[in-house]
Amino acid sequence: MEAGQSAPHINADRLLGHLEQLATFGRGPGGTNRVAYSEADRQARAQVIQWMQAAGLDVEIDAAANIVGRRPGREPDRPPLVIGSHIDTVPNGGNYDGTVGSLGAIEVAQTLHEQGIVLRHPLEVVIFQNEEGGLIGSRAWIGKLPPEELDHVSHSGKTIREGIRFLGGDPDRLDEVIRKPGDIAAYLELHIEQGPVLYEEQIDIGVVEGIVGIRWWRVTWEGTANHAGTTPMDRRRDALLAAARFIQAVNRIVTSEPGRQVGTVGQIEAYPGAPNVIPGRVVCSLELRDLDDAKIQRLYAAIEEEARAIAQESGVAVRFEPINVNKPAPTDPRVRDVIEAAAQDLGLSTKRMPSGAGHDAQDMAQLGPTGMIFIPSVDGISHSPKEYSRPEDIANGANVLLHALLRLDEAPWVR
Amino acid sequence: MEAGQSAPHINADRLLGHLEQLATFGRGPGGTNRVAYSEADRQARAQVIQWMQAAGLDVEIDAAANIVGRRPGREPDRPPLVIGSHIDTVPNGGNYDGTVGSLGAIEVAQTLHEQGIVLRHPLEVVIFQNEEGGLIGSRAWIGKLPPEELDHVSHSGKTIREGIRFLGGDPDRLDEVIRKPGDIAAYLELHIEQGPVLYEEQIDIGVVEGIVGIRWWRVTWEGTANHAGTTPMDRRRDALLAAARFIQAVNRIVTSEPGRQVGTVGQIEAYPGAPNVIPGRVVCSLELRDLDDAKIQRLYAAIEEEARAIAQESGVAVRFEPINVNKPAPTDPRVRDVIEAAAQDLGLSTKRMPSGAGHDAQDMAQLGPTGMIFIPSVDGISHSPKEYSRPEDIANGANVLLHALLRLDEAPWVR
Numbered sequence: 001m002e003a004g005q006s007a008p009h010i011n012a013d014r015l016l017g018h019l020e021q022l023a024t025f026g027r028g029p030g031g032t033n034r035v036a037y038s039e040a041d042r043q044a045r046a047q048v049i050q051w052m053q054a055a056g057l058d059v060e061i062d063a064a065a066n067i068v069g070r071r072p073g074r075e076p077d078r079p080p081l082v083i084g085s086h087i088d089t090v091p092n093g094g095n096y097d098g099t100v101g102s103l104g105a106i107e108v109a110q111t112l113h114e115q116g117i118v119l120r121h122p123l124e125v126v127i128f129q130n131e132e133g134g135l136i137g138s139r140a141w142i143g144k145l146p147p148e149e150l151d152h153v154s155h156s157g158k159t160i161r162e163g164i165r166f167l168g169g170d171p172d173r174l175d176e177v178i179r180k181p182g183d184i185a186a187y188l189e190l191h192i193e194q195g196p197v198l199y200e201e202q203i204d205i206g207v208v209e210g211i212v213g214i215r216w217w218r219v220t221w222e223g224t225a226n227h228a229g230t231t232p233m234d235r236r237r238d239a240l241l242a243a244a245r246f247i248q249a250v251n252r253i254v255t256s257e258p259g260r261q262v263g264t265v266g267q268i269e270a271y272p273g274a275p276n277v278i279p280g281r282v283v284c285s286l287e288l289r290d291l292d293d294a295k296i297q298r299l300y301a302a303i304e305e306e307a308r309a310i311a312q313e314s315g316v317a318v319r320f321e322p323i324n325v326n327k328p329a330p331t332d333p334r335v336r337d338v339i340e341a342a343a344q345d346l347g348l349s350t351k352r353m354p355s356g357a358g359h360d361a362q363d364m365a366q367l368g369p370t371g372m373i374f375i376p377s378v379d380g381i382s383h384s385p386k387e388y389s390r391p392e393d394i395a396n397g398a399n400v401l402l403h404a405l406l407r408l409d410e411a412p413w414v415r
Numbered sequence: 416m417e418a419g420q421s422a423p424h425i426n427a428d429r430l431l432g433h434l435e436q437l438a439t440f441g442r443g444p445g446g447t448n449r450v451a452y453s454e455a456d457r458q459a460r461a462q463v464i465q466w467m468q469a470a471g472l473d474v475e476i477d478a479a480a481n482i483v484g485r486r487p488g489r490e491p492d493r494p495p496l497v498i499g500s501h502i503d504t505v506p507n508g509g510n511y512d513g514t515v516g517s518l519g520a521i522e523v524a525q526t527l528h529e530q531g532i533v534l535r536h537p538l539e540v541v542i543f544q545n546e547e548g549g550l551i552g553s554r555a556w557i558g559k560l561p562p563e564e565l566d567h568v569s570h571s572g573k574t575i576r577e578g579i580r581f582l583g584g585d586p587d588r589l590d591e592v593i594r595k596p597g598d599i600a601a602y603l604e605l606h607i608e609q610g611p612v613l614y615e616e617q618i619d620i621g622v623v624e625g626i627v628g629i630r631w632w633r634v635t636w637e638g639t640a641n642h643a644g645t646t647p648m649d650r651r652r653d654a655l656l657a658a659a660r661f662i663q664a665v666n667r668i669v670t671s672e673p674g675r676q677v678g679t680v681g682q683i684e685a686y687p688g689a690p691n692v693i694p695g696r697v698v699c700s701l702e703l704r705d706l707d708d709a710k711i712q713r714l715y716a717a718i719e720e721e722a723r724a725i726a727q728e729s730g731v732a733v734r735f736e737p738i739n740v741n742k743p744a745p746t747d748p749r750v751r752d753v754i755e756a757a758a759q760d761l762g763l764s765t766k767r768m769p770s771g772a773g774h775d776a777q778d779m780a781q782l783g784p785t786g787m788i789f790i791p792s793v794d795g796i797s798h799s800p801k802e803y804s805r806p807e808d809i810a811n812g813a814n815v816l817l818h819a820l821l822r823l824d825e826a827p828w829v830r
Contacts, residue, residue: 030686030687031687090687090689090691090692091687091688091689092640092686092687093687097642132689132691155689193645194642194644194645195642195645195646195647196646196647196650212644214644214691216690216691226795226796227609227610227771227772227797227798228677228679228681228702228704228771229609229610229627229629229677229704229770229771229772229773230608230609230610230770230771230772230795230797231610231611231677231771231795232610232611232612232675232677233666233669233670233676233677233678234670235611235795238666238679240662240680240681240683241662241663241666241680243659244658244659244660244662244663245659245663247655247656247659248656248659248660248663251648251653251656254648255648255649260647262643262644262646262647262648263648264643264653264690264691264692264693265655265656265659265694266643266655266685266688266689266690266691266692266693266694267685267688267689267690268655268683268685268688270681270682270683273681273682273683274681274682275631275679275681275682275700275701275702275738276629276631276679276681276702277679277681278679278681279680279681285690286690287643287690287691289643289644323690355644355645356642356644356645356646357642357644357645358644358691377645380641380645380646380650381639381641382641382642382645383640383641383642383643383687383689383691383692383693384639384640384641384695386639
């Protein structure tokens with residue numbers, strides 16, 4: 001951008017209109033069901049591709065099934081500046097998580113297109129696939145999607161391998177999407193906070209300091225399924241009773257020391273699952289998060305020890321299987337400064353804060369300087385149909401994304 | 416039986432041979448599949464009818480498709496003494512539940528036949544159809560099989576109406592099988608315990624005090640689904656954490672007073688059910704059983720009160736919906752005494768106990784004095800291919816059935 005040129009702004013009405021339209025894909029009585037690899041996901045992606053093309057982007061579905069829209073820069077040898085997010089949802093989710101950043105990035109591209117602004121750097125707008133199922137698309141980019149994980153069954157019922165094919169990728173050619181550190185000039189992601197801090201403190205923009213680490217286990221309890229009428233209380237090996245003690249213990253251990261760590265049991269299945277049969281088998285999830293991986297591992301050790309004690313006392317067996325590990329990922333301090341300056345220039349208040357949620361940005365941080373822009377979530381609600389961000393906050397976020405991008409494009413330290 | 420006549424005994428080898436033969440109908444790798452109205456069920460019934468005829472019984476398939484074999488008494492105006500059970504199984508079931516009592520009753524009839532013993536009362540041996548699907552045959556006898564239930568699809572894939580036709584009954588003439596209180600002199604049913612008590616305590620014969628009542632509720636916990644990473648521990652309204660406390664409370668309350676009551680949470684679903692989402696909604700079952708309905712209701716009141724306290728402390732809402740009620744069906748105290756005396760005369764140890772499972776006897780208890788005879792189940796296992804009762808226990812049970820029948824036939828209080 002030339003000095004003295006009036007500051008460009010995104011078209012808020014168009015962005016909000018696109019958000020509304022995207023919300024119709026997977027809409028249901030219990031919330032938005034647009035889990036990765038569902039029919040709703042596929043149809044929503046087709047819509048998003050149209051918007052990207054309308055924004056003048058050259059769109060490709062890469063082998064990992066990420067959608068990548070490219071816009072050339074004035075200096076074609078530079079690595080690209082990358083902006084984007086995801087549009088898949090959790091089961092019964094909302095309409096802002098991922099979509100604000102995805103459609104915000106497309107809106108930024110369209111603004112550049114309409115205003116004839118050509119950056120020094122090539123620009124890439126990326127819609128990562130299956131963020132909610134474990135950052136699958138962005139992990140493919142950094143070469144950390146192991147072949148065995150392709151066989152995991154996702155919420156859609158499809159394996160990840162089947163899902164990649166379903167969305168137009170090619171799971172046999174994942175090698176082609178891998179990028180090395182330095183292959184991008186920088187990465188910026190706009191996202192809703194998904195927590196209550198900005199909303200409650202009435203701050204416009206969160207400047208993210210880093211993304212917490214996440215570890216996730218599958219926990220299996222094996223007791224004995226038996227007739228609920230003929231098996232006396234003291235003769236039972238009730239897997240659900242043991243799992244219930246475990247759920248309590250997770251909460252107690254996680255809250256037993258100060259800090260922002262969280263621990264969650266979000267998934268549970270009891271087998272055979274009839275009111276008149278004592279559950280013989282229970283499978284549940286365990287998820288722990290903190291900015292400090294050592295703390296996560298210390299909490300896990302305490303939880304596992306307690307689980308073994310519960311199992312022994314209950315006459316059941318317990319087994320932990322690690323399913324996923326995301327290490328904590330700090331953002332680049334220089335990118336934080338750029339975001340903060342862009343926001344302040346636009347007259348917006350800012351706060352530096354960690355991200356309790358995982359984001360594709362944590363993978364991108366391995367490829368180049370990365371930053372994240374948060375906007376307030378009303379009442380801190382997310383992963384729920386009640387998830388909501390105000391129109392003015394969405395517009396602010398997209399404008400900060402645009403201005404931070406323009407500043408990064410000119411920053412001398414950016415490759 | 417004349418005083419001083421030597422005590423008759425059943426032919427154990429023949430009974431065990433019949434049990435082995437019956438086990439071939441529906442035998443499969445995962446257990447015995449002889450669900451009501453299956454081809455295996457129909458063929459097994461044809462075999463059973465042959466054995467009944469060989470025992471000198473006059474056999475009829477009644478309109479409800481129950482098999483009834485009749486033997487005249489010396490005093491034809493008396494109502495019949497009825498003995499029997501069922502031969503249908505659960506899917507992947509065993510070879511003792513129902514069949515021991517059915518073939519035991521036929522063996523008793525054959526023993527009377529061979530030894531030329533003519534009772535004062537007419538005798539009926541009944542093989543009730545579809546016990547496992549909800550006591551269908553015996554409920555037809557007491558007029559509690561509502562027309563709409565005939566449309567229910569059973570495990571066989573057939574509706575009950577179709578199943579009754581398939582087995583040779585006539586669902587349009589169910590009125591004809593209805594009996595009134597007093598229409599039977601007494602009912603006796605031999606059955607495996609399906610629980611561990613007799614086996615572990617090494618007791619020969621259980622004298623059943625009654626069939627427990629069962630009340631079953633759906634319990635719904637409503638919290639707030641929220642992002643597991645961004646929602647601090649102290650801001651959560653975790654429906655699963657509350658339900659876990661509830662599951663513990665059910666166990667604590669049910670075991671807090673002496674007695675043989677049982678309480679089970681066998682079913683649980685957490686929504687949305689993802690590892691990275693705090694469960695906003697949990698639906699679980701609650702089932703309580705006891706011989707005393709007042710005790711069930713007292714336990715329920717305590718559980719509900721505790722659930723409301725848990726809900727309040729957890730910031731969630733809880734709702735109880737009654738789904739099903741089976742009132743307790745006590746056996747006749749005079750019949751219990753008769754069974755006990757018969758067993759003791761045969762040198763067998765006895766224990767008075769409730770039946771935690773439902774049986775056709777609970778319906779028959781509405782028509783006349785009813786009793787049940789239990790024999791041990793090895794390791795308490797039932798509804799499983801591992802279900803097993805020892806040959807000597809089976810023979811003992813059939814002999815107690817025979818002797819209790821002979822005593823009832825002479826008892827002055829029996830009509």
